[in-house]
Amino acid sequence: MENDIHIGELIKAKFASSGLSVAEFARRLHCDRTNIYSIFKRSSIDTKLLVTISEVLEYDFIGEYRGDTSIKTDVSTFSVNIKIDGLKDTAQFEALLKVLQDWKDSDETLQP
Known part of the structure; x- marks a missing residue:
């Protein structure tokens, strides 16, 4: 199954509409600000990190991969x-x- 989702771009878009600052987003992910910008550039991501990001941004990123409607x-x-x-x-x-x-x-x- 081929998936053309660029997860970093999707995370960046959802983050932009979240109202969180980069510093606050980084704090909630237990990382530093530079890691946040790195996440936005990734085309793939660790599942555990994606689950945490989903919880912080209140968005089901896993569902995007499943094609869940x-x-x-x-x-x-x-x-x-x-x-x-x-x-x-x-x-x-x-x-x-x-x-x-x-x-x-x-x-x-x-x-x-």
Whole structure:
């Protein structure tokens, strides 16, 4: 199975939209700032590091390699997986994303 993903560029794009500084990102990855720039240039990456980056940036990079079309939103202990092909149209999908984003931005929590 061939995968044309340049993981470093994808990480860089997700990092850019994260609002984190390079220093904070490096601190959370337990490395120095120069290593962050090195990660952005990599076309492949260690799985353990990728899992850590996924947790820090709250994005499923492993799913990119699997070709997973699920959208995963983790908020505290709340996790939602949605198959895109299960939605009838993009309007439904956009409405669902808005509801999830509004919930994520609210102070509401789920009780077990």
